[in-house]
Amino acid sequence: xxxxxxxxxxxxxxxxxxxxxxxxxxxxLSNIQWYKQRPGGHPVFLIQLVKSxxxxxxxxxxxxxxxxxxxxxxxxxATQTTDVGTYFCAGRWGxxxxxxxxxxxxxxxx
Amino acid sequence: xxxxxxxxxxxxxxxxxxxxxxCAQDMNHEYxxxxxxxxxxxxxxxxxxxxxxxxxxxxxxxxxxxxxxKKQNFLLxxxxxxxxxxxxxxxxxSNIPVTDTQYFGPGTRLxxx
Numbered sequence: 172x173x174x175x176x177x178x179x180x181x182x183x184x185x186x187x188x189x190x191x192x193x194x195x196x197x198x199x200l201s202n203i204q205w206y207k208q209r210p211g212g213h214p215v216f217l218i219q220l221v222k223s224x225x226x227x228x229x230x231x232x233x234x235x236x237x238x239x240x241x242x243x244x245x246x247x248x249a250t251q252t253t254d255v256g257t258y259f260c261a262g263r264w265g266x267x268x269x270x271x272x273x274x275x276x277x278x279x280x281x
Numbered sequence: 282x283x284x285x286x287x288x289x290x291x292x293x294x295x296x297x298x299x300x301x302x303x304c305a306q307d308m309n310h311e312y313x314x315x316x317x318x319x320x321x322x323x324x325x326x327x328x329x330x331x332x333x334x335x336x337x338x339x340x341x342x343x344x345x346x347x348x349x350x351k352k353q354n355f356l357l358x359x360x361x362x363x364x365x366x367x368x369x370x371x372x373x374x375s376n377i378p379v380t381d382t383q384y385f386g387p388g389t390r391l392x393x394x
Binding site for chain 2: 172177180202204206213214215216219259261263268270272273274
């Protein structure tokens with residue numbers, strides 16, 4: 172079946188540093204979604220990207236969808252302790268169900 | 282508006298026992314999903330439903346059964362639990378075709394001894 176590979180699996184940063192997680196698919200995606208899961212919590216939808224080359228921002232978070240619609244990234248500028256959690260991408264190919272990446276667990280040293 | 286709720290929150294089973302996890306949503310969503318989450322594996326789809334009375338297999342359906350007798354409820358059954366089914370189970374719903382954003386429940390942590 173289709174897969175999205177997400178890297179890195181873990182990332183530890185000092186508060187104030189930037190953070191980036193990447194998702195890659197071997198085939199063209201229809202769209203990609205991003206979710207955040209706080210420790211002990213459940214995944215919460217952040218954003219959906221649909222168009223080739225799309226860039227969306229939510230305060231300190233920047234989401235990009237590659238020109239070929241095979242990769243995506245989430246970049247957090249100047250991390251804060253509230254950013255701690257696991258970030259998942261989830262890709263869709265046509266009418267198929269969403270497939271989640273393995274997630275990137277972000278920890279922050281205050 | 283409670284969103285998506287799951288019962289129970291925690292459960293410990295012995296190998297071979299059975300149980301049913303209940304998911305309920307009050308958003309009138311057509312689509313509902315059951316996922317399991319294991320360390321380093323992300324979220325894997327077990328079964329899903331595109332409407333009342335319909336169910337379909339996901340990525341890891343073996344050992345599980347589901348039913349969607351009412352639109353707002355989606356049940357996940359384990360007929361004979363195995364230690365490999367120790368996991369955190371999440372239910373989700375979405376309002377396709379309006380949007381395919383998935384709304385998750387709080388999860389059920391299941392341990393099979």
